[in-house]
Amino acid sequence: MEARIAIAPSAEAGASHGRLGSSDLDLDRRRPGIEEAVSRGGGVNVPLADADGLVWLIPGEPELLGATLEAHPRIGWVQFPWAGVERFAASGVFDRPVVFSCAKGSFxxxxxxxxxxxxxxxxxxxxxxxxxxxxxxxxxxxxxxxxxxxxxxxxxxxxxxxxxxxxxxxxxxxxxxxxxxxxxxxxxxxxxxxxxxxxxxxxxxxxxxxxxxxxxxxxxxxxxxxxxxxxxxxxxxxxxxxxxxxxxxxxxxxxxxxxxxxxxxxxxxxxxxxxxxxxxxTSHCADSAEYVARMFCERVERNVRNLLAGRPLEGVIDPAAGY
Structure with missing residues (x-):
């Protein structure tokens, strides 16, 4: 079994999107760390068309995530880099037959x-x-x-x-x-x-x-x-x-x-x-950019390992509760 993981937005589209939560690290700097985390967990980094798992880095666009999942029905797991996912919950995207996990507890x-x-x-x-x-x-x-x-x-x-x-x-x-x-x-x-x-x-x-x-x-x-x-x-x-x-x-x-x-x-x-x-x-700065990036990569690595081993994922979102 393989864990084929894509990262959205793609490297080409990344420049058009903003910050990852409280981190001010740009996507070009974040992406290698996330790709390495996928590899350390035993997964394979693949394009979106070949993925069965997705790391979603685009904030505030649940409709785009819904359209992405509609276009790629093989994706069965989505990992968010944030603890708070209220905008996605309100959109109804969690009603899909997909396992969603977020960064709750990581920071x-x-x-x-x-x-x-x-x-x-x-x-x-x-x-x-x-x-x-x-x-x-x-x-x-x-x-x-x-x-x-x-x-x-x-x-x-x-x-x-x-x-x-x-x-x-x-x-x-x-x-x-x-x-x-x-x-x-x-x-x-x-x-x-x-x-x-x-x-x-x-x-x-x-x-x-x-x-x-x-x-x-x-x-x-x-x-x-x-x-x-x-x-x-x-x-x-x-x-x-x-x-x-x-x-x-x-x-x-x-x-x-x-x-x-x-x-x-x-x-x-x-x-x-x-x-x-x-x-x-204190202007929403309880966690630092470096800490957020490091903790998120560790969460991705562990969840890829858990996915491959058939173990429960960390930070799974309860669709009924909305977090």
Whole structure:
């Protein structure tokens, strides 16, 4: 058995397409690494017409992917380089009899580090300190012993739970699946969120964006948080109702926010979140270009091996869940 893998766009068409997720490496530099990953996994790099597997690098064009699969019915597996695939899910392309896998979990290490950094920065008022052009003593708040609630139970949450261990935090994870997240004090279903929020000092969003999770944190949820709470988002901007967040900060409903993602994104010049000294925005840069490229190539290599061995693939997308 062979694993014949194509990469789209082709080398000839690659120049017309943009960035791969948060990576600014151009396609010409990425392609050799992906081709090597396919070969290391035991696969064969082939043109699209000969492929039974496809690495899809074209962002934001689900209709083009659908047309490609229609024209090449031998393709039974598609690998995406991103963790978030909400545009493809909304298009209905996942309804095809094809196995789709994405990069969910691949970038958890750096993203969890970023979430921890944002939480510490919020608790210690680093944004205010950095913006004040003078001596500005502010009492810090410690992360030790804080009550942390993580929305999402995937790779980022699992890694963040591990990073929080030395701080002695009480960690609750809210996730759709019932399996317990190792190291968390509690793993709870989504309906438990309203009961947990009043007992939350740090709320971290690390979940997939679906129609059900859009604005999962809005005015009602923010109102349930205690006034000392901080909100950290390293997932998707649309998880938070931005207008409600601005109002909650203005009213003192919460104390601070650390945002690697925003809605809209990029956050427009002049938006009130830019001027708020309690808010730290890091412009969707939780993971580096080199790290993304390296982790993705490792995922491709392992999945090609898994395909050849008949083992389950990593990062398989659940069409019903949309991620």
């Amino acid at each position: 958890a290490g750096q993203v969890a580090e970023h979430a921890l950094m944002l939480a510490l920065a919020c608790l210690r008022s680093l944004s205010l300190q950095a913006r004040t052009p003078g001596w500005c003593p502010v009492d810090p708040r410690s992360l030790h012993g804080r009550r942390v609630t993580i929305l999402g139970g995937g790779g980022i949450a699992a890694e963040l739970v591990r990073l929080l261990r030395p701080f002695g935090c009480r960690v609750r994870v809210i996730r759709r699946r019932p399996e317990k997240v190792e190291g968390a004090d509690e793993t709870l279903p989504p309906p438990a969120l309203p009961a947990v929020l009043p007992e939350t000092d740090v709320l971290v969003l690390a979940l997939a964006l679906t129609p059900e999770t859009r604005h999962v944190v809005g005015a009602a949820e923010l109102a349930l948080l205690p006034p000392q709470a901080v909100v950290v988002n390293v997932a998707r901007g649309a998880h938070i109702d931005t207008g409600a967040l601005v109002e909650a900060l203005d009213a003192g409903t919460i104390s601070a926010a650390g945002l690697d993602v925003t809605d809209p994104e990029p956050l427009p010049d002049g938006h009130p979140l830019w001027a708020d000294p309690r808010v730290l925005v």
